Amino acid sequence: MSTLTLARIYEKQGHLADALQIYREHLRKNPEDRELRAAVLRLKHINTKALKYFMEMHSEAQFLKFEKWLAKSWN
Template sequence: MLNTITKALIYEEQGLKDDALEVYKNILKNDPNNKDAISAIRRLSGLRKNIKAQNEQMKDFFVNMQSENEINEFKRWLVRI
């Protein structure tokens, strides 16, 4: 199967960040100057570095939720990831 920006974007939309990153890397192997792939790799790499700390923070938030507003905030966070 071909590695295309569209394929990588579909993976991203499905939450398959590692798969998307692999597609972008394969695109760069064939086209080292592909600005879309370079930008996406930078963006996804930044997300991957920050996600562990963010998950820990939200785990603590989840354990200590007490109000309906906090529950709704947590739900919104779940939808974003």
């Protein structure tokens, strides 16, 4: 079993899928935990938004905007 500390480290390092998996494991065991629920929702939102930006890129300017957004999201 992975710890919440590891999930937070993964999230800070940008390993969002790994962090999300750990948060979901813990949320299944503690469905009333608001902090876990918020973490899952936050990461799901980031992943959805990142995919949308990525799929809509058609120019270098859009790529740079996406790159800045990623850097901001992970810091």
